[in-house]
Amino acid sequence: xxxxxxxxxxxxxxxxxxxxxxxxxxTLWHFEMSADRVAIWKHLxxxxxxxxxxxxxxxxxxxxxxxxxxxxxxxxxxxxxIEEPWTWVAEQSISSVRRxxxxxxxxxxxxxxxxxxxxxxxxxxxxxxxxxxxxxxxSLILKLSESVLQNQFRAAFQKIDxxxxxxxxxxxxxxxxxxGKSLPQEQLHLLAEKKAGLSAQAINxxxxxxxxxxxxxxxxxxxxxxxxxxxxxxxxxxxEDLLVTALYATRxxxxxxSWNVICPHCKGPRLSAAALGELPxxxxxxxxxxxxxxxxxEAIEIVxxxxxxxxxIPQVVYCAAEPAKKSHIKVQQRLLSGExxxxxVQLSPGHYRARLQGTAESFELEILPESTNKKLQIETxxxxxxxxxxxxxxxxxxxxxxxxxxxxxxxLQGKDLALxxxxxxxxxxxxxxxxxxxxxxxxxxxxxxxxxxxxDIVGSTNFYKEVGDAKAFAxxxxxFADVLQAIKENRGVLVKTIGDAAMGAFPKIEAAMAAxxxxxxxxxxxxxxxxxxxxxxxxxxxxxxxxxxxxxxYFGSTVNFxxxxxxxxxxxxxxxxxxxxxxxxxxxxxxxxxxxxxxNRDSATPTDVFVAQIR
Numbered sequence: 046x047x048x049x050x051x052x053x054x055x056x057x058x059x060x061x062x063x064x065x066x067x068x069x070x071x072t073l074w075h076f077e078m079s080a081d082r083v084a085i086w087k088h089l090x091x092x093x094x095x096x097x098x099x100x101x102x103x104x105x106x107x108x109x110x111x112x113x114x115x116x117x118x119x120x121x122x123x124x125x126x127i128e129e130p131w132t133w134v135a136e137q138s139i140s141s142v143r144r145x146x147x148x149x150x151x152x153x154x155x156x157x158x159x160x161x162x163x164x165x166x167x168x169x170x171x172x173x174x175x176x177x178x179x180x181x182x183x184s185l186i187l188k189l190s191e192s193v194l195q196n197q198f199r200a201a202f203q204k205i206d207x208x209x210x211x212x213x214x215x216x217x218x219x220x221x222x223x224x225g226k227s228l229p230q231e232q233l234h235l236l237a238e239k240k241a242g243l244s245a246q247a248i249n250x251x252x253x254x255x256x257x258x259x260x261x262x263x264x265x266x267x268x269x270x271x272x273x274x275x276x277x278x279x280x281x282x283x284x285e286d287l288l289v290t291a292l293y294a295t296r297x298x299x300x301x302x303s304w305n306v307i308c309p310h311c312k313g314p315r316l317s318a319a320a321l322g323e324l325p326x327x328x329x330x331x332x333x334x335x336x337x338x339x340x341x342x343e344a345i346e347i348v349x350x351x352x353x354x355x356x357x358i359p360q361v362v363y364c365a366a367e368p369a370k371k372s373h374i375k376v377q378q379r380l381l382s383g384e385x386x387x388x389x390v391q392l393s394p395g396h397y398r399a400r401l402q403g404t405a406e407s408f409e410l411e412i413l414p415e416s417t418n419k420k421l422q423i424e425t426x427x428x429x430x431x432x433x434x435x436x437x438x439x440x441x442x443x444x445x446x447x448x449x450x451x452x453x454x455x456x457l458q459g460k461d462l463a464l465x466x467x468x469x470x471x472x473x474x475x476x477x478x479x480x481x482x483x484x485x486x487x488x489x490x491x492x493x494x495x496x497x498x499x500x501d502i503v504g505s506t507n508f509y510k511e512v513g514d515a516k517a518f519a520x521x522x523x524x525f526a527d528v529l530q531a532i533k534e535n536r537g538v539l540v541k542t543i544g545d546a547a548m549g550a551f552p553k554i555e556a557a558m559a560a561x562x563x564x565x566x567x568x569x570x571x572x573x574x575x576x577x578x579x580x581x582x583x584x585x586x587x588x589x590x591x592x593x594x595x596x597x598x599y600f601g602s603t604v605n606f607x608x609x610x611x612x613x614x615x616x617x618x619x620x621x622x623x624x625x626x627x628x629x630x631x632x633x634x635x636x637x638x639x640x641x642x643x644x645n646r647d648s649a650t651p652t653d654v655f656v657a658q659i660r
Contacts, residue, residue, distance in 0.1 A: 068175035124148030334403030376454035467492035490590035496557035582611035
C-alpha cells in the first residue's frame with residue numbers, strides 16, 4: 046500500500062489535487078473491496094448516508110453570500126466551517142476542503158480515491174485526511190480518535206461490500222438505508238383512518254398499499270422528498286396510477302405537495318412552494334452564481350412530503366455538498382488563476398456540456414466509442430464548437446482565470462426522474478382535486494409536450510337564429526357536458542371553453558385522437574335531442590401554462606396552430622396536423638376516410654392538413 050508521501054506525490058504530479066501547505070497532521074488509509082467502481086461510487090458519493098453510517102453527528106448548513114456555512118458539535122463543543130465546493134471525477138475521486146471559523150481545526154483536506162489492485166480483481170478505496178489543528182488539545186483529540194474513525198470506515202466498507210454482494214440487480218442508490226421507526230399509536234390510528242377513507246376512492250389499491258407502507262417504514266432520507274418516478278419504477282406500477290393515488294393522499298392529509306424551483310446547473314431546489322400560485326417568474330442560485338427563468342423545461346419539479354401529523358420527518362443534514370446530489374455532474378474541478386490540472390476521465394457514450402460556473406461560457410462534448418480523440422486540452426478559452434472524444438480521455442486544464450472558478454462536465458441526456466408540471470396539470474384528477482390552484486399573472490410554466498384538441502360548432506350563427514338564444518344556450522351547455530365526458534374518459538383535461546368552442550389537452554396524442562373520435566360519435570346526424578354538429582382539430586407539441594382568470598390556460602404556437610387548422614374541417618370531421626397524422630395512421634389507418642386539405646393557401650409555406658370523416 047502507498048505511503049502518504051507516495052500518495053500525495055502521485056496526485057500532485059497530475060495536478061488533480063492541490064495540497065494545503067499548512068497541513069500538520071496527516072492520515073492515509075486503504076480499504077480493499079470486491080464491489081465494482083460504479084457500486085462503490087454510489088455509496089461513497091452519497092455522503093449523507095455514509096456519514097450517518099459512520100456515526101457522525103448531524104449538522105446545519107446555511108448558504109451565506111454564495112458560501113456553504115456548516116455548524117455542528119464535537120465533544121459538546123461547537124464547530125463551524127466554510128465548506129468549499131467539492132471537486133470530483135465520477136467513479137474515481139472526491140476532494141474537499143473545510144476552512145474552520147471555530148472548532149477543532151483551522152483547515153482540513155479530505156481525499157477519497159478509488160483505484161484497482163494490480164491484477165484488477167479488487168478495488169482499493171484510499172482515504173486521506175490532512176489537518177491543521179487549532180491547538181495542542183485538538184491535535185491530541187484528533188490523534189486519539191484516528192484509530193476509532195479508521196475502524197468506523199472499515200466497518201462501513203465491509204457492510205457495503207456485503208450488501209452489494211446480495212444484490213442481483215444494478216445498484217441505483219446507496220444501500221445504507223434504515224427502516225423507519227415504529228409510529229406512535231396515535232399516528233398509526235390516524236393513518237388507519239386515512240387509509241379507510243382512501244380505500245373508498247377510485248384509485249389503484251396496490252399503489253395505495255405500497256405508498257402507505259413506504260410512509261410508515263422508509264428511511265427518513267427517502268421521505269424528505271418523495272419522488273414518484275423512481276418509486277413507480279422500483280415498485281413496477283404505472284406512474285399515472287401512483288400519481289393519482291398521491292394526489293388523493295394529499296387531499297386526505299397524508300401527504301403534502303411541493304413545487305420546487307430547480308437550479309439549471311446544480312439541479313438543487315432553490316425554492317419550495319406549497320402552492321402553484323407561489324411560484325416566481327425568476328429565481329437565482331447564489332452557489333452557482335446564476336439567475337434564471339422558471340419557464341424552462343427543467344425549472345420546476347413536483348415532489349411530495351409526508352404530512353407531519355402522520356409522521357414527523359426531521360430535517361437532519363449530514364452533508365449537502367456531496368456528488369450524489371448532483372449526479373448529472375461527472376467532473377467538477379476547482380481552478381485558481383494560473384493553475385494547471387491533468388485528469389484521466391472516463392465517460393459513458395452520450396452528450397455532455399462543459400462549462401465554467403457563474404458564466405455563460407460552455408461547449409458540448411460528444412462521447413463516441415469509435416472516436417480516436419483521447420485528449421481534451423483547454424489553455425486559454427473554452428472551445429466554441431462541439432468536441433468529439435473517446436470514452437476514456439485525458440483532460441488538461443490551464444485557464445487563466447482571474448478568480449477561483451469551477452470547471453464542470455455534466456451529462457445532458459440522463460434519465461429525467463423529476464415529475465414535471467405538465468405531467469400533473471394534464472391529469473383530470475388534479476384539476477378536480479386542486480381546482481383552486483392558479484398561476485401568478487407574470488409566470489409562464491413550461492408544460493412540455495401536450496396534445497391539444499379543439500371542438501367547434503359548425504354553423505353556429507344559423508343554429509342560434511333557428512332555435513333562439515335561450516334554447517341555444519341550454520343546448521350548448523348540454524353539448525359541453527358530452528365533450529367534457531369524452532375528454533375525461535380518455536384521461537385529458539378541459540382547459541377552457543371559448544363561446545361555444547372547447548379546448549382539451551392530453552399528455553398522449555393517442556388519447557387526444559380517441560377523445561376526438563368519441564366526441565364526434567356523440568353527435569351523429571340522426572341525434573334528435575341536439576341538432577349540434579361539430580368539427581374538431583388535433584395537434585401536438587410543447588406548450589406553456591399561463592394564468593386564465595382563476596384557472597390555468599395553455600398558450601404557444603402549438604395551441605395557436607391547433608386552433609387554426611380547425612378551419613379545414615367540416616361537420617363530423619377531424620383536422621389533423623402532419624405530426625398528429627403520423628400517430629393516426631398507426632391506430633385508424635383503415636377505419637375512417639382521409640382527405641388532404643391545404644391550410645393557409647396564401648402563405649409562402651402552405652401546410653397540408655389531414656382530414657378524417659368520422660360518421
